[in-house]
Every structure is written in C-alpha cells, then in structure tokens.
Amino acid sequence: MTDGGSLVNERRVSEWVARSVATLDSATRLFVADHLDEILGETPEAGFDANASLELLSACARRLPAGMDARLAVPWGDSVALDMELPPLDALPILEPYEPPSLYVFAREYWAIPNDREEYRCPYDGSPWGDEYGVEYSCGRSPRERTLGWEFTRTVWVHARAMP
Numbered sequence: 001m002t003d004g005g006s007l008v009n010e011r012r013v014s015e016w017v018a019r020s021v022a023t024l025d026s027a028t029r030l031f032v033a034d035h036l037d038e039i040l041g042e043t044p045e046a047g048f049d050a051n052a053s054l055e056l057l058s059a060c061a062r063r064l065p066a067g068m069d070a071r072l073a074v075p076w077g078d079s080v081a082l083d084m085e086l087p088p089l090d091a092l093p094i095l096e097p098y099e100p101p102s103l104y105v106f107a108r109e110y111w112a113i114p115n116d117r118e119e120y121r122c123p124y125d126g127s128p129w130g131d132e133y134g135v136e137y138s139c140g141r142s143p144r145e146r147t148l149g150w151e152f153t154r155t156v157w158v159h160a161r162a163m164p
Helices: 010-023 036-040 050-063 108-112 143-147
Strands: 031-035 068-079 102-107 118-123 133-141 152-160
Touching: 010 031, 010 036, 010 050, 010 102, 031 036, 036 050, 036 102, 050 068, 050 102, 050 152, 068 108, 102 108
Parallel strands: none
Antiparallel strands: 031 102, 068 102, 068 152, 118 133, 133 152
C-alpha cells in the first residue's frame, strides 16, 4: 500500500492536489472534495481512524500553493434539530465505508464567504492531536434541505495550521 506503514501514498496525494487546484475557478467551482478512499484508491481494512485521516490532511496541505487551504470533513451523522453540542473528539469514530471522511481544497477566502445555510459553527478550544491542527464543529442544512424537511448534517472540520 505505502512505505513504512504510512497510509499516505505520496504520488496519489500529489496527483490529487494538482488535479484539484487545476479545477478550481472563482466563477464556477469554489472547492473540490473527495472521500479519502477515492484519493488513496483504496479503503484501509481497519477504516479511517483519526491518525490516518490527519496524516492524509497534512500531506495534502503541504502540497498546496499559497492562498489555498485544505480541510478534513469528518461526518458525525444527522440530527433532527440544530445540534449545538460539540461532539467529544476523543470518541472520533472509525468511520463507516459508505461515508468516509473527505478532503476539501479551496481558496482561503472560501471559508469566510457568507452562505444561506441554517447553520451553527463553533471552534474547539484545543485539539487532542496537538497545536498543528485546528478543529471546528458545524451542524446545518441548506434552504432546499429545510424546505424538504431533511435533517441537519453534523461535521467535524479539521485543518492543518502552519507551524513556525
């Protein structure tokens, strides 16, 4: 699979980052997202645990050009109400194969663009994985999802911080 027990296939990550950055366009496509198994080309037998997912996020972030950012989206299941309780990060699940974590790549300004989602967001005070990662929780749905009576999606977002 990879060298030295690492889940990261450096060539596949480099190719995915290059393709993703090339397809971004401020007028038509603001972000690119793929499940981790699609980026790696395989699903690890044990699923994606936190360390494996963070390793892939860091490998992606190291390859991005200036002004670009990557975020790891860890799905936390749906909620019938706008859930404002932050999930405990020590219980980060090994995710089901049908909904593995995803990587998003976008211009840094994208995260600050106002949107029309019914949404709650809150950063965590710290990260159990160290200062090199920032973590944020969100729970929300789009206007269309609200009209259809759909549940709220809950997501834990992780980004790699630039370390001095």
